[in-house]
Amino acid sequence: MTDTAPRPTLEAVAARAGVSRATVSRVVNGGDGVREPLVARVRRAVEELGYVPNQAARSLVTKRHDAVAVVIAEPETRVFADPFFALQLRGISKELTAHDNQLVLLLTEGRDDHARVGRYLAGGHVDGALVFSLHLDDPLPGLIQHAGVPTVFGGRPGWSDGRGGALYVDSDNRGGAREAVRHLAALGRTRIAHITGPLDQTSAADRLDGFRDVMGDSDPGLVVESDFTPAGGERAMRELLDRHPDVDAVFAANDLTAAGALRVLRERGRRVPEDVAVIGFDDMVPVAEQTDPPLTTVRQDIEEMGRLMARLLLRRLGDKGAEAGGAGTPSSVVLPTTLVRRASA
Amino acid sequence: MTDTAPRPTLEAVAARAGVSRATVSRVVNGGDGVREPLVARVRRAVEELGYVPNQAARSLVTKRHDAVAVVIAEPETRVFADPFFALQLRGISKELTAHDNQLVLLLTEGRDDHARVGRYLAGGHVDGALVFSLHLDDPLPGLIQHAGVPTVFGGRPGWSDGRGGALYVDSDNRGGAREAVRHLAALGRTRIAHITGPLDQTSAADRLDGFRDVMGDSDPGLVVESDFTPAGGERAMRELLDRHPDVDAVFAANDLTAAGALRVLRERGRRVPEDVAVIGFDDMVPVAEQTDPPLTTVRQDIEEMGRLMARLLLRRLGDKGAEAGGAGTPSSVVLPTTLVRRASA
DNA sequence: CAGATCGCCGAGAGCGCTCTCACAGCGTTC
DNA sequence: GAACGCTGTGAGAGCGCTCTCGGCGATCTG
Numbered sequence: 001m002t003d004t005a006p007r008p009t010l011e012a013v014a015a016r017a018g019v020s021r022a023t024v025s026r027v028v029n030g031g032d033g034v035r036e037p038l039v040a041r042v043r044r045a046v047e048e049l050g051y052v053p054n055q056a057a058r059s060l061v062t063k064r065h066d067a068v069a070v071v072i073a074e075p076e077t078r079v080f081a082d083p084f085f086a087l088q089l090r091g092i093s094k095e096l097t098a099h100d101n102q103l104v105l106l107l108t109e110g111r112d113d114h115a116r117v118g119r120y121l122a123g124g125h126v127d128g129a130l131v132f133s134l135h136l137d138d139p140l141p142g143l144i145q146h147a148g149v150p151t152v153f154g155g156r157p158g159w160s161d162g163r164g165g166a167l168y169v170d171s172d173n174r175g176g177a178r179e180a181v182r183h184l185a186a187l188g189r190t191r192i193a194h195i196t197g198p199l200d201q202t203s204a205a206d207r208l209d210g211f212r213d214v215m216g217d218s219d220p221g222l223v224v225e226s227d228f229t230p231a232g233g234e235r236a237m238r239e240l241l242d243r244h245p246d247v248d249a250v251f252a253a254n255d256l257t258a259a260g261a262l263r264v265l266r267e268r269g270r271r272v273p274e275d276v277a278v279i280g281f282d283d284m285v286p287v288a289e290q291t292d293p294p295l296t297t298v299r300q301d302i303e304e305m306g307r308l309m310a311r312l313l314l315r316r317l318g319d320k321g322a323e324a325g326g327a328g329t330p331s332s333v334v335l336p337t338t339l340v341r342r343a344s345a
Numbered sequence: 346m347t348d349t350a351p352r353p354t355l356e357a358v359a360a361r362a363g364v365s366r367a368t369v370s371r372v373v374n375g376g377d378g379v380r381e382p383l384v385a386r387v388r389r390a391v392e393e394l395g396y397v398p399n400q401a402a403r404s405l406v407t408k409r410h411d412a413v414a415v416v417i418a419e420p421e422t423r424v425f426a427d428p429f430f431a432l433q434l435r436g437i438s439k440e441l442t443a444h445d446n447q448l449v450l451l452l453t454e455g456r457d458d459h460a461r462v463g464r465y466l467a468g469g470h471v472d473g474a475l476v477f478s479l480h481l482d483d484p485l486p487g488l489i490q491h492a493g494v495p496t497v498f499g500g501r502p503g504w505s506d507g508r509g510g511a512l513y514v515d516s517d518n519r520g521g522a523r524e525a526v527r528h529l530a531a532l533g534r535t536r537i538a539h540i541t542g543p544l545d546q547t548s549a550a551d552r553l554d555g556f557r558d559v560m561g562d563s564d565p566g567l568v569v570e571s572d573f574t575p576a577g578g579e580r581a582m583r584e585l586l587d588r589h590p591d592v593d594a595v596f597a598a599n600d601l602t603a604a605g606a607l608r609v610l611r612e613r614g615r616r617v618p619e620d621v622a623v624i625g626f627d628d629m630v631p632v633a634e635q636t637d638p639p640l641t642t643v644r645q646d647i648e649e650m651g652r653l654m655a656r657l658l659l660r661r662l663g664d665k666g667a668e669a670g671g672a673g674t675p676s677s678v679v680l681p682t683t684l685v686r687r688a689s690a
Numbered sequence: 691c692a693g694a695t696c697g698c699c700g701a702g703a704g705c706g707c708t709c710t711c712a713c714a715g716c717g718t719t720c
Numbered sequence: 721g722a723a724c725g726c727t728g729t730g731a732g733a734g735c736g737c738t739c740t741c742g743g744c745g746a747t748c749t750g
Contacts, residue, residue, distance in 0.1 A: 007469060009706055020730045025708060033728065052468040056404035057706035061735045065401070070450075086431055093452040097461065102470075105415075105448045107438040116442065123397040124352060125447075230634070259635050289575065290604050290635055354736055365700045370738060378698065402736035406705045 008049040017045035028053060067102040068313060069126040069149075071117055073133045073140050083284065084302060085132065088154060091306025092130060099314050101127075114140050122147035128313045130154065136200045141166075152313045154305065156202045156332075167316065168332045169309045171300035173203050173281075176337030177210025180251050180279045180298050183339055185214065187277055189249035193222040195236040195261060197253035204228070207253050207281060222247065226257055233260025241268055248276055249345070255280035255287045255297055262291050262344070277345035293343035300337050308333050353394040362390035373398060412447040413658060414471040414494075416462055418478045418485050428629065429647060430477065433499060436651025437475060444659055446472075459485050467492035473658045475499065481545045486511075497658040499650065501547045501677075512661065513677045514654045516645035518548050518626075521682030522555025525596050525624045525643050528684055530559065532622055534594035538567040540581040540606060542598035549573070552598050552626060567592070571602055578605025586613055593621055594690070600625035600632045600642055607636050607689070622690035638688035645682050653678050 014021045019038060026034050027042040059065050070092060072085060096103050104126055106117050121129055121144055128150040133140050136158035144151050153168035184192050194211040197204030224239055226232040240247055252258035258280030270276045272293055283299035315330045359366045364383060371379050372387040404410050415437060417430060441448050449471055451462050466474055466489055473495040478485050481503035489496050498513035529537050539556040542549030569585055571577040578597060585592055597603035603625030615621045617638055628644035660675045
């Protein structure tokens with residue numbers, strides 16, 4: 001409640017320590033090239049006055065902000081239905097704070113927001129951006145690249161193959177899907193179906209590719225497109241059961257979908273996993289553990305993805321500066337997945 | 346990749362428009378007191394050059410940052426198990442961006458992080474803070490008050506009764522609990538139990554109070570302390586069933602706990618809701634809809650809570666400045682809850 | 691129609707910091 | 721013992737903006 005205590009400036013610290021502003025600045029920023037007795041004196045003055053550098057003034061001259069934007073597009077859709085982004089944020093946050101960077105969160109919904117984000121990023125308020133954009137046709141990535149802000153994407157952007165240079169971190173959706181389907185096959189299942197996610201998202205497309213890697217195009221009827229929701233899972237499962245009553249295994253593109261499928265299976269009197277084995281994707285623990293039976297699924301290390309995204313970006317930012325150029329330019333990363341066996345397959 | 350295009354300054358815009366820096370500044374900040382032809386000329390120059398104000402320079406003189414910190418303490422515990430914080434964040438974000446404020450996210454885990462956050466807030470990088478601190482003994486709120494940053498808490502802080510002035514937004518945990526228990530009573534249940542959350546959190550304590558408001562202290566054995574987790578819910582339910590086999594209704598302090606209880610009930614052969622009616626709290630949709638049977642629960646408007654928190658803070662910040670003082674000082678808000686009837690009660 | 695008033699605009703100071711540059715002090719070399 | 725390097729320190733400019741203040745033309749008053 002003490003209204004705006006006048007925060008001490010460099011000048012004040014300098015006066016108290018009996019040195020110049022420049023020396024205090026040097027000490028505050030690492031203390032290279034200042035002799036020990038002075039360093040101590042300055043440190044003490046800083047301590048006594050409770051000096052904290054004014055970031056605005058600093059940024060003004062360094063053109064650095066030590067801040068990174070995290071852009072999450074269209075949160076309504078999916079983001080907040082599961083802890084996916086929360087975990088990524090945690091990973092990002094850890095890495096960022098470890099390097100004294102701030103996290104500016106930008107949530108967007110709809111087109112006008114895109115413009116706002118574009119302006120913000122172009123405005124040079126942050127040093128870089130971490131962007132989550134799920135859909136192929138999202139204009140956001142384009143805007144951002146246009147803004148010229150160093151960026152790392154969460155999940156492979158749909159267009160990244162052709163053009164070079166887009167940095168991203170993704171998990172091995174295709175490999176994970178393969179593993180899931182192989183597991184079902186190893187269980188002796190022969191009529192294995194796949195309920196996909198929305199195929200305009202690379203994660204869903206990649207999981208479908210993984211499925212096909214193992215199953216081939218043999219019976220296209222066993223692939224039903226869906227939308228990552230439980231309701232979608234129910235619908236797809238019904239369709240599947242009607243068209244192919246002999247189906248004995250289902251690989252669902254995510255856990256929510258699997259949960260929906262599970263319900264329909266029970267309702268239709270199929271036992272899981274005896275009659276039909278089910279595997280999900282994501283390992284959304286609160287869901288996967290609550291289903292009946294608990295869901296076998298493919299886990300991705302989400303927090304680690306976040307951490308890696310931040311690390312990649314920070315490294316890129318560092319390279320531009322005068323950091324040790326030894327590490328070379330960073331490149332995109334695809335993280336492995338692991339199959340988590342519970343009861344459903 | 347166009348390395349740091351030299352962003353245009355006020356000076357540049359002024360030159361192009363043939364006016365002074367001051368005039369451009371006026372136009373950029375609302376344009377009061379500048380005659381129309383000039384306004385238009387400046388606007389055009391801004392457009393043509395793609396001018397974006399340098400926030401650092403601006404903050405340096407205004408001492409305003411148009412940024413608010415959101416502090417989430419100890420995310421590991423509970424935060425990321427459910428979409429609770431994600432939804433709050435969304436509400437906060439909406440309100441903040443509507444008033445052109447940025448959201449700086451600070452996630453903490455452990456004591457050293459507290460110090461870091463304290464330093465950051467004291468450093469005056471943001472105009473205010475929105476703080477989520479779940480536990481009574483959390484030192485963070487103290488630190489923050491000490492830092493003298495205008496703050497709004499998410500959820501009633503444990504100590505706020507005695508001391509004055511702490512602004513918070515909470516949902517009506519006590520009232521919601523009362524409603525839940527009354528609903529069970531109206532169903533004709535007489536042996537109503539309560540599985541609590543961790544009682545060092547005000548939300549859990551308030552829900553217990555609400556339970557007692559209706560049930561009195563009649564049978565203390567019907568209250569079992571737990572921890573907001575599914576496993577805790579299972580444990581508590583078992584204990585309850587062992588001690589009171591005649592229990593015919595359970596009010597669980599949250600949905601996760603209720604899900605655990607449901608499982609034990611089924612395992613022990615009790616039908617829900619016929620033998621035992623169950624109500625949760627939170628309306629964590631992905632969980633509440635997946636349980637068998639779907640969970641009756643108490644919903645709180647989480648996104649609205651976030652929005653309100655931001656609104657309160659913004660208003661407080663505005664008051665300090667030269668805004669219309671008409672609205673008076675804002676005060677804490679308690680949001681109503683609603684009972685969502687599904688199948689479990 | 692003179693004088694007071696008002697609205698609009700420009701000049702200039704200064705926010706708190708970093709960074710370059712000059713210079714002081716010291717040790718080294720021939 | 722003079723010339724030369726160092727290293728450590730201070731002086732000062734300037735980052736891009738806001739905001740006060742003073743000037744000046746236009747309007748209002750008596």
